[in-house]
Amino acid sequence: MKKFTNKRPAMTTPGAQGRLRYFIGRALSNIRQNVFVNVVTVGTITLALLIVSLFLLLFVNLENAADNWSEKVQVTVYFDKELTPQEQSDLKNKIQALPATSKVTWVGRDEALKRFKGRLKGQETLLEGIRPEVLPTSFEISLKKASRSSEDVAAYVAKLKNIQGIGEIQYGEEWVRRFNTFLTFMRIVGGLVGGFLVLAVIFIVSNTIQLTIYARRDELEVMSLVGATRLFIKMPYLLEGLLQGLAGGVLALLLLLAVHLLFLHNAGNFLTFNPATAGLAFLPPEYSAGLLGAGAMLGFLGSLAALRRFINEITG
């Protein structure tokens, strides 16, 4: 008798294509034969992913809002005297040469007075008789996104001070610190809630898929008894889980799009606090693709977890 150490032909042999077709065929026929259980599984995955994606949508919009707010991290250099155009140009070039600088804007005395008046709308009479010369001129400096943390801003200001001819520097130190603390807090809470949701989804999906597999335990047992390898038994169910997850991902994305178009697209600016961006933005394409991938992966891992328990029992 042949010894029992034979290994199945590698999947790269011509027969592997036929085998893959067989697995896909089996996965599809399993789905057709158990429509109800599959609908329940896909429904569960859809619901779970919808919750995750709604959270993601909220989180992405919060991050966008945070990005907008961080534009306000600005360093201002005041000058008591009027600078000559040459001095202005020299200083601007030196400031612009600092790596963290994003944009440098010169604010002359006339512009400063105009802004001041703008702030005192309705009480402009208070400024009657005030001449622009009493206000300082300034450079307003926006920083690059990666250089807006408290430490980075402090380091930037230190470099700025070294520039010859620079005036008094103000940058709202306390505001920057609080803003960065808020961002860190938001990311930690987001990570925790997101992580918890993902774990809950894996648990639910794994248990739902286990029901599907439990319904077919006889089939798995017979396959094992007539000499099927573990991989051969598992593969159609893994593919089935993958397809279920993908279907759940597509449905969740479509539902999210519907919810977005119906309710969130024109929602107020309660989240962004920015009148220019009323309503929430939809998930960026990479997040949408990620959601589909996550769905497929969830289905696959859910099947794998459920199969591990059964296959060990059946194959001994």
Place this chain on the structure above:
Amino acid sequence: MIQFHNVFLAYQKDATALQNVSFSVAKGEFVFLTGPSGAGKTSLLRLIYGALTPSRGQVLIDGQNVSRLTSSQLPFLRRSIGVVFQDFKLLQNRTVFENVAITLEVQGGGSKADISKRVMHILRQMGMESKISLTPQRLSGGEQQRVALARALVNEPKILLADEPTGNLDDANKMQIMNIFKEANVRGTTVVVATHDRRLIEHAHYRIIRLQNGELADNGEVRNEEIH
């Protein structure tokens, strides 16, 4: 071909299914495994195809210790053993054809056309070719037994194990099933039939291994009148 060396099997500490069982079955032999219900016949068969592991002792198939086989080697042992289960274990949502084809499919038994040819051949031998598209619920007990037998024999295994294969069958069906066993044996298959059906054993004069309360009561030829 099959060797049991001082095999013990305990499901729990105080519930021993087999005690110190030793015997061997030669290649091409036909053996009846008999004994009253609960004697350990089914457990003994399950040890042969690796569904159970002995608590002590060794079960060797063609010189290989079954309990030493890894989970990736075990399927290859099972491919060389056809098993007819007491409860048939037919898949109720599959047709007769699919129930038989599954053996070849899981073993990578050639193209679709090859599989179809071999399945039809064995079903013709069993007289079931007209029922290939029926599901098991629509078959009689005897027909289901023949489908189970076809599934066990379709890949021409080296060993055929049958657990109470004639349990609920009438005499005509019993003899038909017995003839199929004999034909498989003539073609070189080692056959082990577990049964407590006296009429079946009387019908043929093969070696009889008798179990009693999990122990080997007789390892060789037993006269029919001694069987209970």
